[in-house]
Amino acid sequence: MTIRDVALKLRISPRELERESLRLFLRHRLRLVESELLRLASKYGVKGIVELDRLIQEGRFHEDEAFEDYFEFDHLEAERDLLLDLLEQID
Secondary structure, three states, X not given: OOHHHXXXXXXXXXXXXXXXXXXXXXHHHHHHHHHHHXXXXXXXXXXXXXXXXXXXXXXXXXXXHHHHHHXXXXXXXXXXXXXXXXXXXXX
């Protein structure tokens, strides 16, 4: 089944169906990313990567214990920003 087939059955344009589907996908992905960010923020008691970096620099966390989480945090924040930008472009 194609987007066109579904759109015809729903009596909307294929373009509108595609746009709404994309918006829903991006919002779902954003929720997943934000939940992972919340998990990491809670684990270290921080609000973001900048604060985690500062705590590592101050010696509150050893680089070895936070190494993987640091890069995951950084990656997730970048992905969140990208998703927000993409959603803004769709709306």
